[in-house]
Amino acid sequence: MIRLTHSLRTVRAAAAALTLLAAPATALDLQAMSDEDRAAFRAEIRAYLLDNPQVILEAVELLEQRQAQAEAQADVELVAENKQELVNDGYSWVGGNPDGDITVVEFMDYRCGYCRRAVPEIAQLLKQDGNIRLVIKEFPILGEASVLSSRFAVAVKHVAGNDAYKQVHDALIEFSGEPNEVSLRRLAEGLGLDADAVMDGMNAPEVSQELQQTRALAQRLKISGTPTFVVEDELLRGFLPADQMALVVAEQRG
Template identity: 60%
Template sequence: MKKLIAPALVALSLTAPAHAMDLTELTDAERAQFRAEVRAYLMENPEVIMEAVNQLQARQAEAQAQADFTLVSDNAAAIFDDGYSYVGGNPEGDMTIVEFMDYRCGYCKKAFSEVEKLVNGDGNIRFIVKELPILGEQSMVASRFAIATKIVAGDEAYKSVHDALMSFNGDITPTSLGRLANSFDLDAEAIQEKMDSAEVTAEIEKTRALAQTLQISGTPTFVMQDELLRGYLPYDQMKAILEEKRG
């Protein structure tokens, strides 16, 4: 048996299917020797461990990507045509990007200018905003205010408020929101009255339920056509993905 347990056999045993070598048929002495050979081989060739780890990570990433593709496909109507989320950019664009965001999220703020650059520079992107306040009470208040603005004053006013909130670094309070509304000549009182309405609550709850279905646990999260992109992505990377999808 000793002659069979050579480095080549050890290497084969690390990658072979479970049925290829039945260790239960070894004696205790043979099993101990086998373990010693495996340890010695790995100590002499530690790169094998990293190769195995990299292979595992690649397989896991591929499985996650396939699972995400299925999630997007199964929930396409709620993602791309829910009837209430803001749709900007070019509504007739050949590519759709959806962003789940939170106004208190630092990475959302970091991504904001880069997403704007991508959407405005391309000119053929349909851009959808999903309000997902998950970072505390101020996040919720900000989202309620933005959604209420959309309902009361329309999409153009919503976009102005959305952009301002994405750039705002102070505390979100009734006073600061009132000033923001006044700066755009909006009816602050009407918007604040609408904030706690069932209509606003329903939109937030539906988006939150969709995020849970899509297994979204953080912001920003993007959907680019058929793919879920979890987390912040710099402009160059988003543009490269966009160009790849266009072929």
């Protein structure tokens, strides 16, 4: 008799739970239930989830999808708010096709292994698609050696121009030693640059200002790692091979 009474009570609680779940969200008020009904309601939910654990996975997957969509939309808005400084700041090196219909912006660090892996991928992308404009953002975040390398590269750009900057940029990407005053001077001399002018220019106010402005831009975009790419209005956080980058470019072209 006790077992039958308990079963009937559980059935009634389950029926009440189903009724509440089918009702508008505002009608589901656990505080209005008796302690007994609330306990039975929770027991039914637990029993359902134990019998159907895939529901939890489905809920987690849906939550992750919604979070990803929200983050992607937030990134689109951040890019739109900072678009001019991203694509035409007046100081960042521009390569590829300067008149291309798609602009790819890369935030990079010379000491970043994935940035080094990205270089041939980007080169392949530019070779395959002659209508891409590439903008390089010096974003040294991996310690003093990174900062020193970026200061050197930017100083070369100020002293010797964009072509010399590209040479130094490529050399620093492949550089396996420790960047210091001696090794960087040797690199400048090896490329036929005015090493004294470059080394003296590394701490020039305009070099510091350029790096500070790029860092501030990255902070506004909530960029904390390298490489990070911006393809038109899409922000891509991390390394992508050329074929995947090409798909993003194609989507942007519509």
